[in-house]
Structures are given as structure tokens and as C-alpha cells.
Amino acid sequence: MWIYVGTSKKSKDILVEIVKEVAPSSSEELIKDKDEDQLAHIIHEFLIERGKYLIVLDDVWDTKVVDFVKKAFPNNESQPRGDRIMFTTRQRLWLKLSALILTIWKNCQKGIVLSCWNREFFGKTRECPIKLRGYGNEIVDKCCGVPHAIVVIVGALRGCLGESEWKLVKDNVGKHLISKDDHKSCLKFVQTSYNHLPQQRKAAFLYFGVFPQGFDIPAWKLILLWVAEGLIKSDLQGSEIEEVAETYLSNFAGRNLVMVMQKRSNGQIKTYRLHDMLYEFCIIEVERISLFQxxxxxxxxxxxxxxxxxxxxxxxxxxxxxxxxxxxxxxxxxxxxxxxxxxxxxxxxxxxxxxxxxxxxxxxxxxxxxxxxxxxxxxxxxxxxxxxxxxxxxxxxxxxxxxxxxxxxxxxxxxxxxxxxxxxxxxxxxxxxxxxxxxxxxxxxxxxxxxxxxxxxxxxxxxxxxxxxxxxxxxxxxxxxxxxxxxxxxxxxxxxxxxxxxxxxxxxxxxx
The missing domain is CATH 3.80.10 (Leucine-rich repeat, LRR (right-handed beta-alpha superhelix))
Structure with a gap:
């Protein structure tokens, strides 16, 4: 079963959704006037009866939610059943969590993504015309393996088979992914990641939009500009301020807000790049808060x-x-x-x-x-x-x-x-x-x-x-x-x- 978590759902909301999944015909009666412990017990009993299960908690932001939800599931170490709990997250730091078998959903291999792209656009029986394959490959590359991004672009191209139309979308992938007028765009997902940044780091992140789109940004240059612009909020002086700026960059990378392009021999990050849809978001957000016109x-x-x-x-x-x-x-x-x-x-x-x-x-x-x-x-x-x-x-x-x-x-x-x-x-x-x-x-x-x-x-x-x-x-x-x-x-x-x-x-x- 697949349960979307996000940022606003409480533990009880998630348990209610799970009950609706495991017992759809009688869920309304089962969840009526039940507290969290009672809901967890209901889920536990149903899953024991139904046998093995796979549950995916999608877009998790708080590890406490996962720790609480997993208590509702059977855990018989003496007789393991092969059950699996998985979750997707934008926070790499949660890899250290134990007691769960974790799966971090990373970018798919390009061949798989291309197959997904062709199936979504042309169906199972048709193939992409040769004249459009080059554009399709470039579009898929710019989506960076993000499934939702591919779905959004397919929607933008639906019914279009002209080279000029595909080229136009290829050159403006970021704008399509972050469109404010399309409720299916990726804007809400990027906005959520941005909103979870500490307030003092938001301006530093938006500063990525100063560089050209698709540009590999040298870490040292970005840090110097941050410091010069007064975007590093710290009481520390001298080189220690640069060290604080390094933690900003590492944090952005850990939240998957930037792509690490090169590393130095000592493991430090040398260059970054911003995904097209994140670049578009920075431009839109800067205009929204009127930093400048x-x-x-x-x-x-x-x-x-x-x-x-x-x-x-x-x-x-x-x-x-x-x-x-x-x-x-x-x-x-x-x-x-x-x-x-x-x-x-x-x-x-x-x-x-x-x-x-x-x-x-x-x-x-x-x-x-x-x-x-x-x-x-x-x-x-x-x-x-x-x-x-x-x-x-x-x-x-x-x-x-x-x-x-x-x-x-x-x-x-x-x-x-x-x-x-x-x-x-x-x-x-x-x-x-x-x-x-x-x-x-x-x-x-x-x-x-x-x-x-x-x-x-x-x-x-x-x-x-x-x-x-x-x-x-x-x-x-x-x-x-x-x-x-x-x-x-x-x-x-x-x-x-x-x-x-x-x-x-x-x-x-x-x-x-």
C-alpha cells in the first residue's frame, strides 16, 4: 500500500488512511471515535490475518512519524514473514535510522526512465518517431529521473508531434515543471522543500538564481558572494564564517535542493548545479517577495x-x-x-x-x-x-x-x-x-x-x-x-x- 505523508499529516491521519487501505469496506465504522492506539491495534490485527505486506510512506519529513506508524505493524523476529516498510524522503541524513529497512528512491537509470517516458506518451503499442527521439532524450535528462517531472512534461506535450513543439518544451523544461497556473506542476513539491529551510538560509538558497541556468557553480565563488552579500547569519568572524557557509551548501545538498557535480580529493564539494525546475522556482520566489524586479x-x-x-x-x-x-x-x-x-x-x-x-x-x-x-x-x-x-x-x-x-x-x-x-x-x-x-x-x-x-x-x-x-x-x-x-x-x-x-x-x- 502507498500512503502519502507530506508535512501536514499527523500520526492519526496516517493511521486512518492505512485502515482505509486494509479494510476499505468497513473503514468508516472501524475508525469512528477511535484514538491512535486503537487504530494501531486494528491495523495490527488485520495485517496478521492478511499475511505479508509492503507499505510505502511517501515524502516523509519527520522520523517520529515513521517510528510511531511502524508500531502498528507485526514484528515477529522469531518467525520473519518478509514484510517490508519503505519510505521516501528528501533528507539524506535519515539513512542512519535503524529498525527499518530503508529504501531511498534515487534517480532511475536512464534506460528505465526513457521506457517510462515512451509508455506514458505513446502507450504500449507505439514507438517514439525517430525525428523526436533526440528531443525526448534531452527532455528526460533535464527531468533528472524524477517520475512526477516526466508526467508533467508528458501532459505539456500531449497531442503534439511537431519538432518545433518538442524543441520549445525541451528548451523550457524548468518553466513547465514549475508553472504556477498548472496544479499538476512540481511547484508545490519544491515549495515544501523551500519552506522547510531555516529562515536565515532561504535567501542564501534563492541566491543560486543569480547564476545562469544549467551553470556549474564553483563552491568557493558562491561562498564568497554569500559572505559579501551578508547572507551568512553567524556571530563567528573570519574563516569560521566560511565554514558556516560550507554547512549551508552541505545542507542544501543533503535536502536534494542542489546537485553535486564535482568533489575535491579531500571529499569536499567543488561545484554544484541547480535543477532547471529549482532554478525557475528561485526566479519566481525572488519576484514574489520583491527582492528586485x-x-x-x-x-x-x-x-x-x-x-x-x-x-x-x-x-x-x-x-x-x-x-x-x-x-x-x-x-x-x-x-x-x-x-x-x-x-x-x-x-x-x-x-x-x-x-x-x-x-x-x-x-x-x-x-x-x-x-x-x-x-x-x-x-x-x-x-x-x-x-x-x-x-x-x-x-x-x-x-x-x-x-x-x-x-x-x-x-x-x-x-x-x-x-x-x-x-x-x-x-x-x-x-x-x-x-x-x-x-x-x-x-x-x-x-x-x-x-x-x-x-x-x-x-x-x-x-x-x-x-x-x-x-x-x-x-x-x-x-x-x-x-x-x-x-x-x-x-x-x-x-x-x-x-x-x-x-x-x-x-x-x-x-x-
Whole structure:
């Protein structure tokens, strides 16, 4: 018998379902006014009379449920009958449970899955047309052996035998599996796994959606980004925070929320990948909780932005040449004057087709914009002066060659209200000159994979509010960061509430 458990059923609910299975004709009378012990006794007596049994408890979240239910079943060790209790779970850690013969349902072998796919779609008498077999194989691969996923995709393709239709589904498997409008989709199953995450880990899991779909994510890079974004909730400092992040990743893998693609020789996980339907879930959930509104550059027309003039958070990802290309002379950015309340802006460039520049109209955002993220835009460092004039800007994140060039010397008094500065992988950036005393309000500095940066400016030691520096994989600048720490600690008032902290990753002892 097959009993679905899930997250909401209590022990008594499960026992009632089992009674209905073992005694369907008289179940209503048997379960009336019965408590849990009485129901367990009824099940025990029926199963003794009926002989051997196989029961599957599907989607179990609490081991106490299994421990309680198994008491209702015969257990005669002197005369074993070959009975079996099995359960499916999303928690690998439960493998250590004893007293039950456990079966963890893993991905089926591809040949079996393909047979299941063909039988579901074409029946027992027909075969998949040769022209569609390649698409079918790719679709099955993307379902990763999950039976329910295959059933959902079969439903989406029912009655469709055209190559174009199969190709469309093949390219959008994740969207079909996680469709909000289809009650048969896998959304509820993914949602349940997500809801069971501790609250502080949910944002870290959704961060997987930042990477491209189907991308093998390096564990070290994800951890650095988590730490830089403040997604690791812990009172620990330094390398111990990275260890906490490692437990996050292991936990996600243990819950089958991510796929482990490669391991290191010491057994640690090297790369991860997110299943397509989980990727789609991350995108949907991020939009639902309004972390940010993600759009493409070609959708940023004046008529569109005028309708959302009160938008506070906006992320633009794609070929930004449409907005910031040299050939447009910044005219593509004119429409942003419609955004009167924009506070958080992300510009993520995916194309290399044209040189990009910050347009003059960017300065029109100075009255409202307080958080700005740039990625892969390849602006010249000299153009950063325009950002330094944004009087409300408090958080600036420059990722993956947001600016290029060997030298950066901010103007005097620039970035006067900036509190958080994060720079990730600025290729060839070797010299940072802060002799003009910018960043007078800076509290946190994060440098990730700035391999060519020789020195962190010693003037930063004079910043009155600087509380933390995090040079991560920025090896050449480590010694200067340590010198700044020494200066800060010498000048630090023991009675002051502002304390300085330096976090270096990897720690200096392991950088050689």
C-alpha cells in the first residue's frame, strides 16, 4: 500500500488512511471515535490475518512519524514473514535510522526512465518517431529521473508531434515543471522543500538564481558572494564564517535542493548545479517577495517606465548596449528620468558587442538612488567620478569588471555618503589612489578576487567610521590591509562603540 505523508499529516491521519487501505469496506465504522492506539491495534490485527505486506510512506519529513506508524505493524523476529516498510524522503541524513529497512528512491537509470517516458506518451503499442527521439532524450535528462517531472512534461506535450513543439518544451523544461497556473506542476513539491529551510538560509538558497541556468557553480565563488552579500547569519568572524557557509551548501545538498557535480580529493564539494525546475522556482520566489524586479534592456522604454514611475528596485540584465552603448550616446537611458523613486538599481551586462559609457542622465538619479550594482559593464575608472557625485548612494557593488583599467583615483570629497563598497574581480586593476580623501562615511569594504591590486590605500586607516575590511583572494594587498588594521587599532578609543575588524580569506597562513 502507498500512503502519502507530506508535512501536514499527523500520526492519526496516517493511521486512518492505512485502515482505509486494509479494510476499505468497513473503514468508516472501524475508525469512528477511535484514538491512535486503537487504530494501531486494528491495523495490527488485520495485517496478521492478511499475511505479508509492503507499505510505502511517501515524502516523509519527520522520523517520529515513521517510528510511531511502524508500531502498528507485526514484528515477529522469531518467525520473519518478509514484510517490508519503505519510505521516501528528501533528507539524506535519515539513512542512519535503524529498525527499518530503508529504501531511498534515487534517480532511475536512464534506460528505465526513457521506457517510462515512451509508455506514458505513446502507450504500449507505439514507438517514439525517430525525428523526436533526440528531443525526448534531452527532455528526460533535464527531468533528472524524477517520475512526477516526466508526467508533467508528458501532459505539456500531449497531442503534439511537431519538432518545433518538442524543441520549445525541451528548451523550457524548468518553466513547465514549475508553472504556477498548472496544479499538476512540481511547484508545490519544491515549495515544501523551500519552506522547510531555516529562515536565515532561504535567501542564501534563492541566491543560486543569480547564476545562469544549467551553470556549474564553483563552491568557493558562491561562498564568497554569500559572505559579501551578508547572507551568512553567524556571530563567528573570519574563516569560521566560511565554514558556516560550507554547512549551508552541505545542507542544501543533503535536502536534494542542489546537485553535486564535482568533489575535491579531500571529499569536499567543488561545484554544484541547480535543477532547471529549482532554478525557475528561485526566479519566481525572488519576484514574489520583491527582492528586485528583473527586466531586459529592450523593455526599458519610456512608455513602460512611466507606468512604473514609483518603482523602488530594478534589475536590468542583458546587452546593455541598448541603453549605454557608445552609438546611442546615452539616449537609451533617457527613459530612466521617469523613475522618480528608484532606490536600488542593478545593471548586469551580458554582451560584449559595444563599448559602454555612463550617460550624463545617470546623474538624474542622485536624489533617490542609494544602492547600485554594476556587473560586466567595462566602464573606464575615470567614469566612476560620476557615481561619486550621487549624494544618496550608500551601497556600491562593482562586480566582474564593472570598471576596467590599471588605476583608480577618486576625486576629492567624492562618495561622501558611501557606506559599503564591494569590488569583485577587477581585472588589471593594480593601483588605488585615495590621497584625495574620498569615502569619508565608509563603514565596510569588500575586495574579492582583485588579483592585481597591489595595495589597499593607507589613507583608509584615517576613515572615522570604517568598521570592517574583507580582502578575499586579493593576495597582493593583504600586507597593506594588515598595516591598516594595526593603525586603526593603535588609534582606536577603547571606549568607542566603533570597532575595527579585518577578515582575510584565505587566512594569511594558507595563502602560500
Amino acid at each position: 528583473q527586466v531586459t534592456p529592450d523593455s526599458c522604454k519610456k512608455t513602460v517606465l512611466a507606468k512604473v514611475c514609483h518603482l523602488r528596485k530594478l534589475g536590468i540584465e542583458g546587452q546593455l548596449a541598448f541603453l549605454l552603448g557608445k552609438s546611442t550616446k546615452g539616449r537609451g537611458f533617457d527613459s530612466f528620468q521617469e523613475l522618480r523613486c528608484i532606490e536600488n538599481l542593478k545593471l548586469l551586462n551580458n554582451g560584449w558587442s559595444e563599448e559602454l559609457h555612463l550617460p550624463p542622465h545617470f546623474f538624474s538619479l542622485q536624489k533617490t538612488l542609494n544602492k547600485l550594482t554594476l556587473s560586466n559593464t567595462n566602464f573606464e575608472w575615470s567614469e566612476a567620478d560620476m557615481l561619486g557625485q550621487l549624494e544618496c548612494l550608500t551601497v556600491l557593488k562593482l562586480k566582474e569588471n564593472a570598471f576596467i583599467g590599471k588605476n583608480w583615483k577618486p576625486k576629492k570629497g567624492s562618495f561622501s555618503n558611501l557606506q559599503v563598497l564591494q569590488i569583485v574581480w577587477a581585472e588589471n586593476w593594480g593601483t588605488w589612489d585615495a590621497s584625495n580623501r574620498p569615502f569619508q562615511s565608509l563603514t565596510h569594504l569588500v575586495l574579492i578576487s582583485c588579483y592585481d591590486l597591489k595595495v589597499v590605500p593607507h589613507e583608509l586607516a584615517d576613515l572615522p567610521y570604517l568598521q570592517e575590511m574583507r580582502p578575499m583572494r586579493t593576495f597582493k594587498a593583504v600586507s597593506s590591509a594588515i598595516e591598516i588594521k594595526s593603525k586603526k587599532l593603535r588609534r582606536q578609543d577603547p571606549e568607542s562603540s566603533i570597532k575595527f575588524n579585518l577578515i582575510i580569506f584565505p587566512p594569511p597562513s594558507s595563502t602560500n
